[in-house]
Amino acid sequence: MLSKKTKYGIKALTYLARQKDKTPVSIATISQSENISLKFLESILLTLRKNGLLGSKKGKGGGYYLLKEPSEIQMTIVMRVLEGPIAMVPCVSLNFYEKCDDCPDENICAVNKLMIQIRDSSLKIFKNTTLADLCNC
Numbered sequence: 001m002l003s004k005k006t007k008y009g010i011k012a013l014t015y016l017a018r019q020k021d022k023t024p025v026s027i028a029t030i031s032q033s034e035n036i037s038l039k040f041l042e043s044i045l046l047t048l049r050k051n052g053l054l055g056s057k058k059g060k061g062g063g064y065y066l067l068k069e070p071s072e073i074q075m076t077i078v079m080r081v082l083e084g085p086i087a088m089v090p091c092v093s094l095n096f097y098e099k100c101d102d103c104p105d106e107n108i109c110a111v112n113k114l115m116i117q118i119r120d121s122s123l124k125i126f127k128n129t130t131l132a133d134l135c136n137c
Contacts, residue, residue, distance in 0.1 A: 002083070003082070003083060004040075005040075005043075005044055005082055005083075006078075006079065006082040006083045008034070008036045008040065008041060008044055009044045009047075009048060009078065009081075009082045010078060010082075010134065011034045011036065012030050012034060012036065012041060012044060012045060012048075012064075013048070013053070013066070013073070013078065013131055014131065014134050014135040015030050015033060015034055016030070016054070016064060016065060016066050017066060017070035017073075017131050017132065017134075017135040017137050018135050018137055019065075022065055022066065023061070023063075023065065024055075024056065024057040024061065024062050024063035024064060024065045025063040025064060025065065026062070026063040027041055027042055027045060027063065027064070029063070030045075030064070044082070045064050047081065047082065048064075048081065048082075049064065051081045052067060053066070053067060053068070053073065053077070053078070053081065054066060054067060055067045066131075069132070070130060070131035070132035070135060070137055071130050071131070071132040072130070073130055073131040073132075074126065074127055074129070074130055075125075075126040075127075075129045075130070075131075075134075076123065076126040076127050078131070079126055080095070084096070086119060086122055086123055086126065087115065087119040088115055088118060088119070089111065089112075089115045091103065091106055091109075091112055091115070092112060092115045092116045092119050093119075094119075094123075100112075
C-alpha cells in the first residue's frame with residue numbers, strides 16, 4: 001500500500017509542477033491547497049530537496065520549486081526517494097536486493113516468479129510516467 005508520505009509527496013510535486021512561473025511556493029501554500037499537515041509536508045519536501053528534486057529559497061518570497069522540468073521527473077525516481085524499493089519483496093528488488101531467509105532456491109520459488117512480474121509491470125508504468133503526465137502540464 002502506498003504510504004501517505006509518498007501520496008502527499010506526489011501531490012506536492014504536481015502542485016509545484018502546475019506553477020507556470022516556477023517561482024518558489026511556500027510550504028503553507030502547498031499545505032493549505034493540498035490539505036496536507038504542515039509539519040508532515042516540511043519533512044517530505046526536505047527529503048525531496050535532499051534528493052535533488054526540489055530547490056528552496058529562504059526569506060521573503062521563499063519556498064520550494066522544481067529543479068527540473070516536470071517532463072524530466074520520472075515516477076521511478078519519486079517512488080524510490082519517498083517509498084523506497086519498488087519491489088514488494090527484497091528478493092526481486094533491482095536496487096535493494098536481499099535473499100529471503102525462508103527460501104532455499106529463488107529459481108523455483110512461486111512467490112519470487114509472481115513478484116518479478118509485478119515488479120516489472122510496476123516499473124514499466126513508473127518509468128513511462130513523468131510528473132508532467134500527472135499534472136497535465
